[in-house]
Amino acid sequence: MFVALAFSSCKPDEPDTILKNQKNDTALISVSSEMPPIVKFSDNPITKAGLDLGRFLFYDTLLSQNNTISCASCHNQAMAFTDNNKKVSEGTVKQLGTRNAMPTFNLIWFDSLFWDSRASRLKQLALMPIQNPLEMNITPEAVVEKLKLSSLYKLKFKNAFGSDTITPERLAMALEQFLMSIVSDNSRFDKSKRGEVALTPEENRGFEIAGQKGCFNCHKTSLFTDNLSHNTGLDLYFTDKGLGGFTKKYNQEGKFKTPSLRNVALTAPYMHDGRFETLEKVIEFYDHDVIPNLNSRNISRTFIEQATRNRISQEDSKALIAFLNSLTDYDMVTNPKFSNPFK
Ligand code: HEC
Numbered sequence: 001m002f003v004a005l006a007f008s009s010c011k012p013d014e015p016d017t018i019l020k021n022q023k024n025d026t027a028l029i030s031v032s033s034e035m036p037p038i039v040k041f042s043d044n045p046i047t048k049a050g051l052d053l054g055r056f057l058f059y060d061t062l063l064s065q066n067n068t069i070s071c072a073s074c075h076n077q078a079m080a081f082t083d084n085n086k087k088v089s090e091g092t093v094k095q096l097g098t099r100n101a102m103p104t105f106n107l108i109w110f111d112s113l114f115w116d117s118r119a120s121r122l123k124q125l126a127l128m129p130i131q132n133p134l135e136m137n138i139t140p141e142a143v144v145e146k147l148k149l150s151s152l153y154k155l156k157f158k159n160a161f162g163s164d165t166i167t168p169e170r171l172a173m174a175l176e177q178f179l180m181s182i183v184s185d186n187s188r189f190d191k192s193k194r195g196e197v198a199l200t201p202e203e204n205r206g207f208e209i210a211g212q213k214g215c216f217n218c219h220k221t222s223l224f225t226d227n228l229s230h231n232t233g234l235d236l237y238f239t240d241k242g243l244g245g246f247t248k249k250y251n252q253e254g255k256f257k258t259p260s261l262r263n264v265a266l267t268a269p270y271m272h273d274g275r276f277e278t279l280e281k282v283i284e285f286y287d288h289d290v291i292p293n294l295n296s297r298n299i300s301r302t303f304i305e306q307a308t309r310n311r312i313s314q315e316d317s318k319a320l321i322a323f324l325n326s327l328t329d330y331d332m333v334t335n336p337k338f339s340n341p342f343k
């Protein structure tokens with residue numbers, strides 16, 4: 001009865017609703033007031049049962065060809081949903097992928113997904129790792145056949161969608177709901193913004209330095225990303241063409257989505273290919289290893305010139321890292337709502 005009511009109040013043609021930013025326990029997705037407003041999709045209203053189903057699916061190895069890996073194998077909550085310090089991930093038979101696993105928090109605000117932005121909606125993205133031969137290596141239809149044998153999933157799909165019909169579309173919708181619910185907004189930095197704690201002088205200094213160095217030109221707003229793609233001058237020639245590989249536009253080669261600086265202390269190694277093992281190495285790169293190439297020159301000239309002219313001191317680099325560490329959200333990485341339901 002409750003499920004039917006929840007559905008009848010949300011017709012597919014309703015405009016997307018903007019939720020009020022409020023931190024309270026009854027809201028299914030609650031975000032603090034420093035974060036941008038959140039937009040829900042009217043074709044996939046978030047429900048308690050949908051979130052529950054999505055969480056089970058995220059942690060279930062049934063979603064892989066030989067029942068060995070789940071989404072969480074590469075997106076570990078303790079590492080802010082990244083892959084256990086691996087440079088690139090391993091698939092069902094330990095076959096190596098080509099890119100560093102991205103964190104899966106605050107995605108409710110993103111409409112360009114993956115390093116090369118080749119997906120724009122989580123519902124669309126959710127079936128891609130399942131089908132990827134280097135990852136879960138199975139068709140969504142074959143996953144559905146496996147799920148149909150489980151009375152647990154029959155019940156959970158019924159609770160979430162009103163009937164126990166299991167389809168790839170519903171699988172994707174439940175995963176989308178779960179992914180949208182993973183919000184990171186409770187780091188020490190956030191608490192300091194809300195006046196609950198004070199940052200140390202070193203952390204404050206690091207924040208200032210990040211501003212002076214132009215980090216916030218791209219890692220901007222309370223999301224610490226502009227949601228755009230840039231070529232940061234990592235290479236002269238591009239083995240991975242990034243956005244350009246997807247759009248086939250020459251001037252977009254070597255551009256990658258700006259990752260959020262939130263939780264970077266937990267997500268090593270860094271960059272799309274995991275080439276830097278530590279934040280010290282990342283800062284060294286920005287400070288004096290940026291390579292002006294055809295596509296970085298247009299986009300980040302000021303940044304590159306600034307970075308190459310003023311060498312950062314050891315002390316300032318340490319302060320910058322102290323600031324980055326203040327962006328770690330220990331609540332998110334331990335929140336039982338996002339944890340493994342099979343344990
Ligand atoms: C074998 C490891 C692996 C598995 C399993 C895996 N992922 Fe990923 N995930 C990755 C990698 C690597 C990337 C970056 C890929 C790229 O950009 O091409 C990624 C990227 C993502 C992103 C993009 C985040 C962003 O900021 O754009 C989302 C969302 C995501 N994965 C969700 C999932 C879900 C849901 C599942 C299960 C259905 C899953 N992943 C299974 C390795 C994995």
Ligand code: HEC
Nearest residue numbers: 213214215218230256257258259270271272282286300303
């Ligand atoms: C021109 C935009 C831009 C500027 C300015 C910029 N970044 Fe980045 N940053 C990016 C992009 C894009 C990436 C991903 C690059 C890639 O993987 O190819 C990135 C990656 C990172 C990463 C790795 C994150 C991860 O999850 O792998 C860190 C840390 C980082 N930047 C910190 C900084 C700091 C500190 C500054 C200032 C010194 C800075 N950035 C300036 C765009 C920028």
